[in-house]
Amino acid sequence: MTDKNTYVPPKVWQWDRDSGGKFASTNRPIAGATHDKDLPIGNHPHQLYSLGTPNGVKVTVMFEELLALGYQDAEYDAWLVDIGSGEQFGSGFVSINPNSKIPALLDHSTPEPTRVFESGAILLYLSEKFGAFVPSGGADRAECLSWLFWQMGSAAFLGGGFGHFYAYAPEKYEYPINRYAMEVKRQLDVLDKTLATREFLSGSDYTIADMATHPWYGMLVSGSLYSAQEFLDVAQYKNVIRWAESIQDRPAVQRGLRVNRVWGEEKRQLRDRHDASDLD
Secondary structure, eight states, X not given: OOGGGOOOOOSSOOOOTTOSGGGTTTOOSOOXXXXXXXXXXXXXXXXXXXXXXXXXXXXXXXXXXXXXXXXXXXOEEXXXXXXXXXXXXXXXXXXXXXXXXXXXXEETTSSSOEEEESHHHHHXXXXXXXXXXXXXXXXXXXXXXXXXXXXXXXXXXXXXXXXIIIIIOSSOOHHHHHHHHHHHHHHHHHXXXXXXXXXXXXXXXXXXXXXXXXXXXXXXXXXXXXXXXXXXTGGGOHHHHHHHHHHHTOHHHHHHTTXXXXXXXXXXXXXXXXXXXXXX
């Protein structure tokens, strides 16, 4: 790195509104609502406010899997939140998620509506509510939750770290890309070694640990995330690829991946979801 590119941190950091590249208009160092906007409410018990990003599709896949098992009380409305235009900073959304990140869920089946935010928390909430996709106790439950929280902690390295500097940053720098590529490959190796001895992350059963991890690492190795499969040489992680393909073959996963998606092939898009027939 030359002297020209060396950054010297100031004594006190100041927010530069014009920096940040693609996300300059949506990221800010303060919390709270920027404008008044009520959230729409549909006819189903569960109102999901989200976007078809890796974190968002964790929850739509979970709902579709529950419905596939016959849990009709898991019906839901999924409303798209346009984070590019700052809809996550509307007063209605902030009242559900003070952190202003998608996804956010409002469960109207409880005496008073229950808010749940953070994708991992929503998965665990729904699994406990319906008694599905998480072991009931003992070592199996501990293993499942360990992998769930592993993913929640690792996403910052894959999404906020590697994804940002490799795909979205306005300028490319060797050090951060190398730093995060190394960590992502280490995490892929963790998964690959684990999946060499088991079908799914926590054992022989498909759980919320898989639902949480697949949209990030499964989509990465399948080429649907950051177009970085060659750069990261993902072909060597054969057990991760096998696991990802088995999950992507699930009809409920295919449906969930479409919800709140407004980019890519038209047949894979569904802006809002209010009925199962919307996915026909």
